[in-house]
Each structure stands twice: as structure tokens, then as C-alpha cells.
Amino acid sequence: MATLTGKTAFVTGGARGIGAAIVRRLAREGAAVAFTYQSSAAGANALAAEVEAAGGRALALQADAADAAALTRAIDGAARQFGKLDILVNNAGVLRLGSVETLSLEDFDETLAVNVRAVFVAARAALPHMGEGGRIINIGSTNAERMPFPGGSAYAMSKSALLGLVQGMARDLGPRGITVNNIQPGPTNTDMNPEAGDFGAALHSLMALQRHATPDEIAGMVAYVAGPEAGFVTGASLMIDGGFSA
Numbered sequence: 001m002a003t004l005t006g007k008t009a010f011v012t013g014g015a016r017g018i019g020a021a022i023v024r025r026l027a028r029e030g031a032a033v034a035f036t037y038q039s040s041a042a043g044a045n046a047l048a049a050e051v052e053a054a055g056g057r058a059l060a061l062q063a064d065a066a067d068a069a070a071l072t073r074a075i076d077g078a079a080r081q082f083g084k085l086d087i088l089v090n091n092a093g094v095l096r097l098g099s100v101e102t103l104s105l106e107d108f109d110e111t112l113a114v115n116v117r118a119v120f121v122a123a124r125a126a127l128p129h130m131g132e133g134g135r136i137i138n139i140g141s142t143n144a145e146r147m148p149f150p151g152g153s154a155y156a157m158s159k160s161a162l163l164g165l166v167q168g169m170a171r172d173l174g175p176r177g178i179t180v181n182n183i184q185p186g187p188t189n190t191d192m193n194p195e196a197g198d199f200g201a202a203l204h205s206l207m208a209l210q211r212h213a214t215p216d217e218i219a220g221m222v223a224y225v226a227g228p229e230a231g232f233v234t235g236a237s238l239m240i241d242g243g244f245s246a
Contacts, residue, residue, distance in 0.1 A: 012071070091139045
């Protein structure tokens with residue numbers, strides 16, 4: 001039985017990778033899903049068409065997560081089309097690697113704008129359209145709690161920031177019956193971090209389960225947190241990392 005029938009969802013960065021898997025899974029669970037893309041219009045439209053062909057409802061919207069006005073317009077537009085928003089998934093993210101000595105200030109600022117500020121912006125934009133039982137779900141990273149190699153300080157910092165943000169937002173929104181949680185994936189087989197890439201074997205050596213996750217596995221945890229069985233889960237950062245942080 002579909003667990004999200006009658007629900008509406010908004011996913012940032014939903015055109016590919018983990019985001020696309022989340023869009024497909026939420027749609028399969030019965031939700032109408034709007035999602036943003038930055039530049040891959042063909043892929044985004046193909047994903048929306050795939051969802052529609054399977055009997056679901058999907059809406060692809062161009063918006064740069066770092067652009068607060070564009071992101072807010074996209075969320076407002078989705079809410080107008082669907083009539084409400086029940087689920088917000090903050091998935092859009094960037095990975096800029098470099099040591100403290102070499103990482104540019106531009107890359108540092110972009111990391112904060114997309115990985116942290118956009119989460120806050122999207123939540124503020126979604127809340128006027130969200131009622132009791134709403135879900136805000138952030139896609140964080142296991143690197144919030146373990147960064148075992150050099151060059152990832154800014155990225156790890158941005159994902160660590162979500163731990164505090166989700167705890168505070170959970171307190172703010174608990175009286176409204178809205179839950180707020182982080183999902184923290186470990187290495188996941190996407191274009192950003194392919195299992196067959198240069199770092200795959202090194203990452204596996206740090207893990208209890210020596211493989212990458214599939215995007216569908218991450219989407220499965222998102223679907224659980226978005227669903228009715230997770231109504232008492234809030235303020236949590238839930239690890240799904242194959243033992244990377246164990």
C-alpha cells in the first residue's frame with residue numbers, strides 16, 4: 001500500500017543521483033512531487049515524464065538552490081499547483097574539496113550557500129504551505145561526524161551545521177506537529193562519488209560494509225522518515241553509511 005497517497009512533496013536538486021531516487025520513491029509511495037534542477041533541463045523533464053508515465057504526478061522547476069529568491073518562487077509555485085506542501089526534502093548540495101590553504105573563498109561561500117543557507121531558505125518558504133504532520137528532511141552526510149581524509153573541512157563543516165539546525169528547527173516546529181530530521185548518507189554511488197572512482201577502494205577500507213550505498217537505499221530511508229510510521233522521529237540525524245562512522 002502506498003504510504004504517501006494524498007501527500008505533496010518538494011525535493012531540491014531532484015534531477016539526478018540521490019535526488020532523482022528520492023523523487024521516484026516518493027512518487028511511488030503516492031505523493032505528488034515537485035523538484036528543482038539547476039541546469040539539466042533534459043534530464044529533469046525526462047524524470048518528470050517517467051513519473052507521469054507510471055501514473056504519478058511530477059513537476060520539474062528550474063532553480064539554483066543558492067538563489068534564495070528563485071528557490072522561494074519555486075516552492076511557492078509548487079504549492080500553488082499542488083494546493084499545499086506536506087514534505088520538504090533539502091537534497092541539493094555541492095562538494096568542493098581543498099585544504100584550508102588552497103580552497104578558494106568562492107568555493108567556501110558556495111558551500112555555505114547551497115549546503116546550509118538554502119536549507120533554511122527552503123524551510124522558511126515551505127512552512128506557510130505546510131500543516132500539522134509536515135515533514136522537513138535534510139540530506140546531510142556521514143562527514144558531519146567523521147572526516148578521515150584531508151581536503152574536506154568546508155564540506156564537513158557545512159554538513160555539521162545541519163545537526164544544530166535540525167535540532168533547533170525541531171524545537172521551533174514541534175508545537176505545529178512538524179518533524180525535522182537529517183538523513184546522513186555515507187559513500188553513495190552517484191556521479192559525484194562513483195563506486196568505481198579513484199576513491200572507492202579507499203572509502204571501502206573505512207567501512208564495515210565495504211561497498212557504496214545505492215541511491216535507492218538512501219531514498220528508502222527518506223520515504224520512511226516522510227511516512228506515517230516516523231511521526232515521533234524529530235530532531236534526529238540518522239546515519240545510513242555502511243558503518244563508515246562506526
